[in-house]
Amino acid sequence: MSEIKVAVAGASGRMGKMLVEAIADAGDMRLAGALDVAASPALGTDAGISLGKPSGVLISSDFAEGLKDAAFLIDFTRPEGTLQHLEYCAAHGIKMVIGTTGFDEAGKAAIAEAAKKTAIVFAPNMSVGVNVTLKLLEMAAKSFSHGYDIEIVEAHHRHKVDAPSGTALKMGEVIADTLGRDLNEVGVFAREGVTGERDPSSIGFATIRGGDIVGDHTVLFAGIGERVEISHKSSSRVTYAHGSLRAVRFLQDKQTGLFDMYDVLGLR
Ligand SMILES: NC(=O)C1=CN([C@@H]2O[C@H](COP(=O)(O)OP(=O)(O)OC[C@H]3O[C@@H](n4cnc5c(N)ncnc54)[C@H](OP(=O)(O)O)[C@@H]3O)[C@@H](O)[C@H]2O)C=CC1
Numbered sequence: 001m002s003e004i005k006v007a008v009a010g011a012s013g014r015m016g017k018m019l020v021e022a023i024a025d026a027g028d029m030r031l032a033g034a035l036d037v038a039a040s041p042a043l044g045t046d047a048g049i050s051l052g053k054p055s056g057v058l059i060s061s062d063f064a065e066g067l068k069d070a071a072f073l074i075d076f077t078r079p080e081g082t083l084q085h086l087e088y089c090a091a092h093g094i095k096m097v098i099g100t101t102g103f104d105e106a107g108k109a110a111i112a113e114a115a116k117k118t119a120i121v122f123a124p125n126m127s128v129g130v131n132v133t134l135k136l137l138e139m140a141a142k143s144f145s146h147g148y149d150i151e152i153v154e155a156h157h158r159h160k161v162d163a164p165s166g167t168a169l170k171m172g173e174v175i176a177d178t179l180g181r182d183l184n185e186v187g188v189f190a191r192e193g194v195t196g197e198r199d200p201s202s203i204g205f206a207t208i209r210g211g212d213i214v215g216d217h218t219v220l221f222a223g224i225g226e227r228v229e230i231s232h233k234s235s236s237r238v239t240y241a242h243g244s245l246r247a248v249r250f251l252q253d254k255q256t257g258l259f260d261m262y263d264v265l266g267l268r
């Protein structure tokens with residue numbers, strides 16, 4: 001069987017490097033292109049050089065050049081970058097795995113629209129563990145629908161630019177949907193000063209940023225006399241990279257459509 005040709009956007013970023021390495025180590029894939037922003041000091045360098053594994057692929061900011069051999073683009077960048085890549089990929093039939101977080105509603109709508117022209121997996125967290133945790137949260141939310149206060153705490157490294165994390169928001173959405181609530185109405189994203197008592201229907205979010213924390217998420221169901229905490233902790237970004245490669249393989253026989261990691265992992 002021929003190798004799957006995969007390009008990586010944000011190739012010199014934390015996830016980009018991890019993906020370049022994971023593709024090199026995968027027996028069924030080949031790095032077919034590497035993109036980064038025009039201002040990146042990594043432009044023109046070999047995408048694998050910082051890993052000590054030269055790939056023969058130079059990092060480019062030119063979409064036509066960086067994607068000329070690619071059937072797939074894995075994108076972990078910023079929403080504004082992803083939306084540019086999306087337009088190009090939709091026009092050229094390149095399938096996408098999007099891990100970028102921090103999209104507004106218009107950005108999410110653009111991804112849904114592009115999925116009418118090409119096949120896309122879009123998920124705020126590609127790890128198996130987090131997606132299984134989302135299923136556990138659905139189950140827990142059903143049982144803790146009354147008498148339990150729901151709070152979501154997430155912690156990430158000092159470089160993360162969006163808050164709360166895409167994963168924390170997804171956890172909130174899953175719980176709110178299960179309980180028939182609208183996260184836009186019940187989400188509480190900051191507390192300061194005299195806040196008044198807690199609204200029992202609210203879902204609170206707390207954000208920690210520091211050091212090199214890869215990604216921790218805890219959902220707290222706090223009742224009277226007991227509390228339950230459901231936690232996931234990432235110790236390496238490799239889990240996101242391996243999930244992304246599973247998403248690429250899942251998309252191989254899809255032509256169009258918007259999918260997430262529940263689809264990839266058979267959790268729906
Ligand atoms: N879904 C998941 O499982 C996961 C999602 N993420 C998400 O992935 C994204 C990237 O995370 P991370 O790798 O840590 O971030 P980094 O900042 O390390 O990497 C981002 C990369 O994208 C580049 N970039 C920045 N702006 C643009 C742009 N406008 N267009 C194109 N490329 C751009 C950066 O270039 P430069 O450095 O030169 O600015 C860099 O190479 C975040 O949104 C994060 O939340 C992260 C981990 C897991």
Ligand SMILES: O=C(O)C1=N[C@H](C(=O)O)C[C@H](O)C1
Pocket residue numbers: 101124125156160164165166167168214215216
């Ligand atoms: O920026 C990160 O690092 C991560 N971002 C994703 C998010 O916002 O949920 C996934 C993971 O938590 C790591």
